Amino acid sequence: xxxxxxxxxxxxxxxxxxxxxxxxxxxxxxxxxxxxxxxxxxxxxxxxxxxxxxxxxxxxxxxxxxxxxxxxxxxxxxxxxxxxxxxxxxxxxxxxxxxxxxxxxxxxxxxxxxxxxxxxxxxxxxxxxxxxxxxxxxxxxxxxxxxxxxxxxxxxxxxxxxxxxxxxxxxxxxxxxxxxxxxxxxxxxxxxxxxxxxxxxxxxxxxxxxxxxxxxxxxxxxxxxxxxxxxxxxxxxxxxxxxxxxxxxxxxxxxxxxxxxxxxxxxxxxxxxxxxxxxxxxxxxxxxxxxxxxxxxxxxxxxxxxxxxxxxxxxxxxxxxxxxxxxxxxxxxxxxxxxxxxxxxxxxxxxxxxxxxxxxxxxxxxxxxxxxxxxxxxxxxxxxxxxxxxxxxxxxxxxxx
Amino acid sequence: xxxxxxxxxxxxxxxxxxxxxxxxxxxxxxxxxxxxxxxxxxxxxxxxxxxxxxxxxxxxxxxxxxxxxxxxxxxxxxxxxxxxxxxxxxxxxxxxxxxxxxxxxxxxxxxxxxxxxxxxxxxxxxxxxxxxxxxxxxxxxxxxxxxxxxxxxxxxxxxxxxxxxxxxxxxxxxxxxxxxxxxxxxxxxxxxxxxxxxxxxxxxxxxxxxxxxxxxxxxxxxxxxxxxxxxxxxxxxxxxxxxxxxxxxxxxxxxxxxxxxxxxxxxxxxxxxxxxxxxxxxxxxxxxxxxxxxxxxxxxxxxxxxxxxxxxxxxxxxxxxxxxxxxxxxxxxxxxxxxxxxxxxxxxxxxxxxxxxxxxxxxxxxxxxxxxxxxxxxxxxxxxxxxxxxxxxxxxxxxxxxxxxxxxxxxxxxxxxxxxxxxxxxxxxxxx
Numbered sequence: 069x070x071x072x073x074x075x076x077x078x079x080x081x082x083x084x085x086x087x088x089x090x091x092x093x094x095x096x097x098x099x100x101x102x103x104x105x106x107x108x109x110x111x112x113x114x115x116x117x118x119x120x121x122x123x124x125x126x127x128x129x130x131x132x133x134x135x136x137x138x139x140x141x142x143x144x145x146x147x148x149x150x151x152x153x154x155x156x157x158x159x160x161x162x163x164x165x166x167x168x169x170x171x172x173x174x175x176x177x178x179x180x181x182x183x184x185x186x187x188x189x190x191x192x193x194x195x196x197x198x199x200x201x202x203x204x205x206x207x208x209x210x211x212x213x214x215x216x217x218x219x220x221x222x223x224x225x226x227x228x229x230x231x232x233x234x235x236x237x238x239x240x241x242x243x244x245x246x247x248x249x250x251x252x253x254x255x256x257x258x259x260x261x262x263x264x265x266x267x268x269x270x271x272x273x274x275x276x277x278x279x280x281x282x283x284x285x286x287x288x289x290x291x292x293x294x295x296x297x298x299x300x301x302x303x304x305x306x307x308x309x310x311x312x313x314x315x316x317x318x319x320x321x322x323x324x325x326x327x328x329x330x331x332x333x334x335x336x337x338x339x340x341x342x343x344x345x346x347x348x349x350x351x352x353x354x355x356x357x358x359x360x361x362x363x364x365x366x367x368x369x370x371x372x373x374x375x376x377x378x379x380x381x382x383x384x385x386x387x388x389x390x391x392x393x394x395x396x397x398x399x400x401x402x403x404x405x406x407x408x409x410x411x412x413x414x415x416x417x418x419x420x421x422x423x424x425x426x427x428x429x430x431x432x433x434x435x436x437x438x439x440x441x442x443x444x445x446x447x448x449x450x451x452x453x454x455x456x457x458x459x460x461x462x463x464x465x466x467x468x469x
Numbered sequence: 470x471x472x473x474x475x476x477x478x479x480x481x482x483x484x485x486x487x488x489x490x491x492x493x494x495x496x497x498x499x500x501x502x503x504x505x506x507x508x509x510x511x512x513x514x515x516x517x518x519x520x521x522x523x524x525x526x527x528x529x530x531x532x533x534x535x536x537x538x539x540x541x542x543x544x545x546x547x548x549x550x551x552x553x554x555x556x557x558x559x560x561x562x563x564x565x566x567x568x569x570x571x572x573x574x575x576x577x578x579x580x581x582x583x584x585x586x587x588x589x590x591x592x593x594x595x596x597x598x599x600x601x602x603x604x605x606x607x608x609x610x611x612x613x614x615x616x617x618x619x620x621x622x623x624x625x626x627x628x629x630x631x632x633x634x635x636x637x638x639x640x641x642x643x644x645x646x647x648x649x650x651x652x653x654x655x656x657x658x659x660x661x662x663x664x665x666x667x668x669x670x671x672x673x674x675x676x677x678x679x680x681x682x683x684x685x686x687x688x689x690x691x692x693x694x695x696x697x698x699x700x701x702x703x704x705x706x707x708x709x710x711x712x713x714x715x716x717x718x719x720x721x722x723x724x725x726x727x728x729x730x731x732x733x734x735x736x737x738x739x740x741x742x743x744x745x746x747x748x749x750x751x752x753x754x755x756x757x758x759x760x761x762x763x764x765x766x767x768x769x770x771x772x773x774x775x776x777x778x779x780x781x782x783x784x785x786x787x788x789x790x791x792x793x794x795x796x797x798x799x800x801x802x803x804x805x806x807x808x809x810x811x812x813x814x815x816x817x818x819x820x821x822x823x824x825x826x827x828x829x830x831x832x833x834x835x836x837x838x839x840x841x842x843x844x845x846x847x848x849x850x851x852x853x854x855x856x857x858x859x860x861x862x863x864x865x866x867x868x869x870x871x872x873x874x875x876x877x878x879x880x881x882x883x884x885x886x887x888x889x890x891x892x893x894x895x896x897x898x899x900x901x
Contacts, residue, residue: 093798097791104787111780122772125765126521191760271526271759329676333618334520341517342773345854346780349506352846353784356499360791363492367485367798419779423772 102408159187179285196266501843557599590690660693
C-alpha cells in the first residue's frame with residue numbers, strides 16, 4: 069500500500085470520526101432505510117408460507133378415494149401420503165363409514181382417527197371433549213338433537229349384517245345370530261356400547277354422523293377393512309398440489325387423489341391477493357424510504373461545500389474529491405446496511421412471532437442484497453450533490469456566497 | 470420584525486426549507502398510505518374471502534333431521550319448508566348490506582335415462598324485488614358468486630334473465646362424462662310430480678360431489694317436485710367481523726347478555742348476530758354459521774390485520790425517524806445564523822420561537838402535500854391489488870398532521886437548545 073492510498077484512507081476515516089454528529093445523522097438515516105428494506109423483504113418472502121399454514125384452518129384440501137371398487141388399504145395410504153413432503157403435510161385422517169342403528173334409528177357411523185382429525189378439520193367445535201379412549205364416541209349435533217343424546221350419555225350402536233358361509237363367526241356370540249324366517253338368511257346383530265364424550269358442531273353435514281375410533285368401527289362390524297375416504301391437509305399452493313395429485317394418480321398406488329377445488333381454488337385466489345398486497349406495500353414504502361435516505365445524504369453533503377471549495381483551492385483534482393466523498397458515502401452505506409440487516413431481521417422475527425406465533429425463516433441471501441442496496445442508494449444519493457459541489461468555483465464558495 | 474425574519478428565511482433559504490418540506494411530505498405520504506391501507510384491508514380481504522362460498526345456511530326451524538337420516542332407506546321425506554316470499558326479508562335485516570349473496574338451494578332426486586341423479590334448483594343471476602312497508606328492496610343475487618371455484622368446462626353459466634321459452638340446466642363434469650352430455654343437449658328428467666325438458670347451458674367441474682349433480686332453475690325444480698314457492702335451504706354469504714369474547718358469549722345464549730352488551734353484539738356484524746337477525750326476520754327458519762368458513766375467515770382476517778398493523782408501525786417509525794433526522798440536521802446547519810442573532814442581543818426564547826415557527830410552517834406545507842401523495846399511493850395499492858379504491862378515513866388526516874408536528878418539534882427543540890448553549894463568539898469565530 070503506497071503513501072497516497074494510506075493518506076486517502078486516513079482522510080476518509082478522519083472525516084467520519086471527527087464529524088461525528090453529522091455522520092451519526094447520516095448513518096441513522098441509512099440504518100432506518102436498511103432496516104425497513106430487510107424487514108419487509110423477509111416478511112414478504114415468508115408471508116406465503118406462514119399464511120398458507122393459516123389457510124389450513126379451512127381443513128382438507130386433498131382427498132384420497134379408492135381407485136375403482138373396494139377400499140383404500142393402509143399401506144397404499146402410507147405410499148400416497150409419502151408423495152407430499154413431510155413439512156407440507158399437516159396431517160391426514162382416514163374415514164370408514166358404516167350403517168348402524170342407535171335407539172332403533174338408522175345412523176351413519178364414521179370410524180376415524182381422533183388424534184389426527186383436528187389437523188384436517190380444525191373448525192370442529194366440540195362441546196364436551198374429544199374421545200381419547202376406545203369405547204368413546206363423538207356425536208354430530210343433528211343426530212344428538214333428533215335422538216335426544218346428551219354429552220355423558222351411554223348409547224349402544226347395533227350393526228346388522230348378513231352372515232354367509234364365508235363369514236368368520238368365531239368372534240360372534242351365538243345369541244346375536246338370528247335367521248330371517250322368510251328368506252332363510254342368517255343375520256347378526258352385533259352391539260357395541262359407547263360413551264358419548266362430546267357433541268360435534270360444525271354447521272355442515274358433519275353433524276349428521278356419529279364418530280368412533282377405527283378400532284371400535286372394526287369391532288362393531290367384526291371386520292378389518294380399508295378406508296372409504298382419506299382427507300389430507302397440505303400446506304401448499306394449488307399448482308404444486310395438482311402436480312402431486314397427478315403424480316399419485318399416474319403411479320400404481322391403489323387409490324385416486326382429488327383436489328378439493330372449493331378450498332384450493334379459493335385459497336390461491338386469496339393468497340395471491342395477500343402476497344401482492346405485501347409486495348406493493350413493500351415497494352411503495354421502500355421507494356419512499358430510499359428517497360428519504362437520499363435527501364438526508366444530500367443535506368449532509370451540501371453542508372460541506374466550503375470544504376470542497378478549500379480542497380479545490382489547494383489544488384485537489386475533481387476526480388479525487390469525488391472519489392473521497394464517495395468512499396465516505398459507501399462506507400456509511402455499508403455500515404448502515406449491516407446494522408440495518410440485523411435490526412430488520414429482529415423486526416421480521418418480532419412480526420412473525422406476534423402474528424403467526426412461529427419464527428421466521430432466516431434467508432442468508434437477503435443480507436448481501438440489503439447491504440448492496442443500501443450502498444447503492446447511499447452512493448447515488450451522494451453522487452448528485454457532490455458533482456454539483458465540485459463544479460462550483462472555489463473562490464465563490466470560500467467567499468461565502 | 471418577527472414575520473419579516475420568517476419571510477426572509479423562506480425567501481433566502483428556500484432550498485433548505487424545500488428539502489425539509491420534501492422529506493416531511495415523503496414521510497407523511499408513507500404514513501397516510503399505510504394507515505389508510507391498514508384500516509381498509511379488513512374489508513378488502515373479507516370480500517376476497519367470499520370466494521369460499523356461503524358462511525351461513527338457513528334451513529326450516531325444525532327441519533326433520535330424521536328425514537335426512539332415513540334418507541339412507543326411505544328417500545326424501547322432508548316435510549318442512551321456508552316460504553319463498555319470505556326470502557325478501559333477508560334484505561330488511563340490520564346487516565342487510567353485509568349480505569353479499571344468497572340463493573335458495575333445493576335438492577331432490579330425479580330420474581334421468583332410468584338412473585337416479587341428484588338435481589338442485591337454485592337462482593343463478595336472479596333479480597328479486599321485495600316490498601315491505603312501502604319500501605322496495607331490490608337485489609341481483611344467485612349462485613354464481615357462491616360457487617366461484619367452479620370451472621366451466623363447456624358452454625357458460627346459466628343466464629336466468631334470458632327470455633327464450635326453454636328451461637336451462639348446468640351439469641356436473643362427472644355426470645356429463647358418464648352420460649356423454651355436452652352443452653346444448655336436451656335432458657329429459659322425471660321427478661315426483663312431472664317431467665321437464667332441460668337444455669344444457671354448461672358443464673362445470675367443482676371437485677366435489679356436485680360433479681354428479683344437475684343444477685337448474687328454482688322454478689323447474691319446484692315443478693318437478695310439486696313444491697311451489699317452497700324452499701328447503703338458503704345459502705347466505707355475509708361479510709362478518711371476527712368472533713371475540715362477546716361473540717362467543719352471545720353464541721351460547723343472547724338473552725344472557727346485559728343490555729349494553731346486547732346492543733353492541735346486535736350492532737356488530739358477528740356471524741352469530743347476523744344469524745340471529747335472519748331468524749328474527751324469518752321466524753320459521755333457523756340460521757347457523759358454517760363453521761368451516763366462518764372460523765377460518767375470522768382467523769385469516771385477524772392475521773392479515775395484525776400483519777398490516779405491524780408493517781404500518783415499522784413504516785411510521787421509519788418515516789418519523791427520517792423526518793426528525795433531517796429537521797435536526799437542518800437546525801444544526803444554522804448555527805452561525807443563530808449565534809449571530811444571539812450576538813446582536815436576541816433572547817433565547819425569541820430565537821427558539823423563530824426557528825420553531827419556520828420549521829412548523831415548512832412541515833405543515835410538507836404534510837399537506839404528503840397527505841395527497843399518500844392518498845394517491847393508497848389508491849395505487851387498492852387498484853393494483855384489489856381493483857377497487859380504498860376509502861380514506863378522516864381520522865388518518867388528523868393523525869398524520871399531529872404526528873408530523875410532534876415529530877418536527879421533537880426533532881428541532883433539542884437541536885435548538887444545544888445551539889443556544891454554545892457561546893456566540895466561538896461559533897462565529899468558526900471554532901466548532
